[in-house]
Amino acid sequence: MFYTVNQVTTYLRESFESDILLSDLYVSGEISNLRRSASGHAYFTLKDDSALLNCVMFRGQQGSDVLEDGAAVSTHGRISFYEPRGSTDFIVDLVMPEGAGALSLEFEKLRTQLELEGLFDESRKRPLPEFPKVIGVVTSVSGAVLHDITTVVTRRYPLVDILVSPTLVQGDAAPENIVQAINDLNVDGRSDVIVVARGGGSLEELWAFNDEKVARSIYGSKIPVVSAIGHETDFTISDFVADLRAPTPSAAAEIIVPDVINLKRHLYGLESQMNNIMDSNLESIRAGIEIINGDLIRALPDIELFRRSIDDLSREHDTFFQYMINMLNVRVDSADKQLATLNPTATLKRGFTIVEDQYGSVVRSFNGVREGEIYSLVFADGLSQVQSADKKL
Amino acid sequence: MMIDKSFDEIPDDITALAFEEAFKLLGEVVSSLEEGGLALKDSVELYKKGMMLTKHCNDLLNKVQIDITNIKEQFEES
Numbered sequence: 417m418f419y420t421v422n423q424v425t426t427y428l429r430e431s432f433e434s435d436i437l438l439s440d441l442y443v444s445g446e447i448s449n450l451r452r453s454a455s456g457h458a459y460f461t462l463k464d465d466s467a468l469l470n471c472v473m474f475r476g477q478q479g480s481d482v483l484e485d486g487a488a489v490s491t492h493g494r495i496s497f498y499e500p501r502g503s504t505d506f507i508v509d510l511v512m513p514e515g516a517g518a519l520s521l522e523f524e525k526l527r528t529q530l531e532l533e534g535l536f537d538e539s540r541k542r543p544l545p546e547f548p549k550v551i552g553v554v555t556s557v558s559g560a561v562l563h564d565i566t567t568v569v570t571r572r573y574p575l576v577d578i579l580v581s582p583t584l585v586q587g588d589a590a591p592e593n594i595v596q597a598i599n600d601l602n603v604d605g606r607s608d609v610i611v612v613a614r615g616g617g618s619l620e621e622l623w624a625f626n627d628e629k630v631a632r633s634i635y636g637s638k639i640p641v642v643s644a645i646g647h648e649t650d651f652t653i654s655d656f657v658a659d660l661r662a663p664t665p666s667a668a669a670e671i672i673v674p675d676v677i678n679l680k681r682h683l684y685g686l687e688s689q690m691n692n693i694m695d696s697n698l699e700s701i702r703a704g705i706e707i708i709n710g711d712l713i714r715a716l717p718d719i720e721l722f723r724r725s726i727d728d729l730s731r732e733h734d735t736f737f738q739y740m741i742n743m744l745n746v747r748v749d750s751a752d753k754q755l756a757t758l759n760p761t762a763t764l765k766r767g768f769t770i771v772e773d774q775y776g777s778v779v780r781s782f783n784g785v786r787e788g789e790i791y792s793l794v795f796a797d798g799l800s801q802v803q804s805a806d807k808k809l
Numbered sequence: 810m811m812i813d814k815s816f817d818e819i820p821d822d823i824t825a826l827a828f829e830e831a832f833k834l835l836g837e838v839v840s841s842l843e844e845g846g847l848a849l850k851d852s853v854e855l856y857k858k859g860m861m862l863t864k865h866c867n868d869l870l871n872k873v874q875i876d877i878t879n880i881k882e883q884f885e886e887s
Contacts, residue, residue, distance in 0.1 A: 547829030552880070570875050575828045577876040600880055676870050679832075683870075686839050687863045693842040694856050701849060 422499070429497040432504075438495040442521055443469065443506065444514055450485045458483055462491065462506065471506045478528045479511035488514035492521050519619055523626050526653055530628070535635050536656045542640040544660060544672060545608040550577045551672060552607030552639065554597040557582040561613045561665045568669035573676050579607055585614040590624035595633040602638050609672055610637060612654055613644040613665040625652035634658055644668035764796035782807075823861045828869045835862040 432438050445462035452458050456475030460483060461468045471491075473480055482489060493508040510525050530536060551569065555561045557580060566578055583597035584590040594612065601607050612634065614625065624630060625645045634641045634657045643658035644665040655661040662668030756762065760770065771779040772792045779785060785804055793800045819834055820826065826834070838859040842852060 547832065549827065549829070557879070566875060566877060574873045574875050575869060577878065579878050579880045581880045604880055680867065680870060683832075683835070683863055683866050686835050687860070690839050690842060690856060690859045690863075693839070694852070697842070697845065697849075697852060 425497060425499040425502060428504075429499060432495045432497050435495070440492075441494060441506070442490065442492050444488070444490045445469070447483060447487045447489060448485055450483055460485075462489075469506045470503055471508050473508040473511065477509050477511075478524055482511045482513055490514050490521055492525050519623065519626075523653070526626065526628055526631070527656065530631055530653065530657065535631065542659045544640055544642065547674060548576055548608035548672060550579055550606045550608055552579045552581055552601035552604075552610040553613060554581045554583055554594060554601065554610060555613040555665070556585045559585070559615050561615050564666045565611065565613065565669045568666050569673050571676075572670065573673035573679070576673060577606075579604065584624075586617065586621045586624055591627035591630050594624060594627075594630050598630075598633045598637055598641070605639075607639050610639050610641045611644055611662075611665070611668050611672065612641060612658065613668060614646060615665065616647040616650070622646050622650055622652055625654040627653070630654055631657045642668050642672060761796055764794065770794040819858050819862075823858070823865050826862075826865060828866060831862045831865050831869070835859060835866065838862065 443462060445464050447460050448463055448468075450458065450460040458473040458480055460471050460473075462471050463469070471493075473483070473493075490512050491506075491508045492510040493506050496505050496507050497503075498505050510521060510528065512521055512524060534540070551565075553562060553565055555565075562580060569576060569578065579601065581597040581601050583593040585594070598610065598612065601610050612625070614622065622645055625643070631653045634643070634654055640659040641657075642660045642662055643652070643654045644662040644667065645652045645654055646664075648663035648667075651661075660671065662671050764770065770793075771785075772794060773779055773784075774790055774792070776792075779791065785791075785807060787804050787806055789804050791802055791804060793802055818837070823831065838855055841847070842855060842859070847855065
């Protein structure tokens with residue numbers, strides 16, 4: 417019984433692809449015979465002192481810029497059997513300069529994978545609450561991290577409660593622990609934001625935060641997550657997945673809560689703004705009243721004018737009155753003069769006399785005179801008794 | 810219309826408000842006043858509320874202490 421070539425090569429390919437070890441392989445070696453195709457794939461061999469491996473790196477894989485003839489590299493990939501050529505190939509999906517170590521490779525691999533899945537997409541980063549009321553902290557209760565965070569929060573913004581969800585932060589059990597702690601906070605639901613924090617340490621010590629389960633748990637958290645792992649220079653997968661990466665735990669606290677000093681300044685600003693607005697509003701109301709009041713005053717009848725016309729009238733009246741009086745005086749004077757001319761005394765003064773009989777009646781005619789009668793001669797300055805002697809014509 | 814809304818939003822008991830609510834309302838009070846168009850009586854009323862909100866915010870910032878709770882203990886208790 418003969419197998420066909422195709423049957424054999426298919427069997428080989430399937431064997432390679434189902435082999436757990438061969439399908440997830442870390443290999444280090446030196447690059448030689450590097451060729452790049454127009455389509456962007458790279459072909460090369462990895463070799464050491466005694467053997468070589470044909471390698472293919474398809475376009476768009478992590479680290480293809482590191483490829484260079486003679487370069488010592490660490491790689492990750494899977495073994496496959498390429499049937500058309502009957503060749504066994506190492507399909508490389510990650511290349512790093514040698515010395516990076518297995519952890520770095522693993523890190524890059526997971527990072528690439530999760531990035532492709534969209535776990536790091538900017539579009540899914542959620543904004544942090546401006547004024548959190550409760551901060552959930554996932555960290556170790558034994559380290560300085562919790563103390564650092566609470567110190568900063570107390571100083572900046574004492575209006576929050578801190579919910580601590582304790583966890584191991586290193587060792588084999590840490591990833592499960594961290595996942596549980598994040599989950600607890602999500603179940604509890606009170607936190608407005610979660611800080612996943614750990615102090616500085618070696619790559620190995622920080623490794624739990626490069627765990628895929630931890631990354632997915634951060635990704636799945638309903639509450640926004642800030643990661644603060646190690647020092648400023650340390651980057652973990654958790655940092656990439658989190659809604660925000662803080663360089664350190666203390667920095668995370670500063671980022672999460674507003675600063676009470678700034679808030680007070682802001683409050684003071686709002687207060688004075690409010691006062692200014694009220695002042696200027698009242699001022700403009702006052703100015704408005706002033707204008708209306710002016711209009712009102714202008715609209716009033718002119719009392720002065722009245723007063724002046726009254727004065728004028730009164731003066732005219734006086735003048736007229738005076739004129740009347742003068743006229744009357746003139747008339748009285750002339751009457752007086754008339755009277756004076758009628759006054760007999762004046763006539764008497766000119767030398768005339770009036771003759772009165774003994775009964776006081778004026779004797780106006782010669783016929784009234786009787787002989788022997790006593791008569792009074794009235795002079796201007798006195799009387800004289802005379803007796804009529806005889807009558808002659 | 811926005812002026813009426815912010816009037817309604819401000820509860821009589823301002824001291825019951827959380828800081829962030831009071832702070833947000835204060836901002837709205839200021840914009841309402843700034844916008845103008847209020848009856849004098851209303852604007853004085855709004856101003857008064859604004860001053861109360863300011864005081865409340867300051868009081869909160871001055872008084873409150875952080876409460877640190879261990880969530881694990883809570884989970885274990887229940």
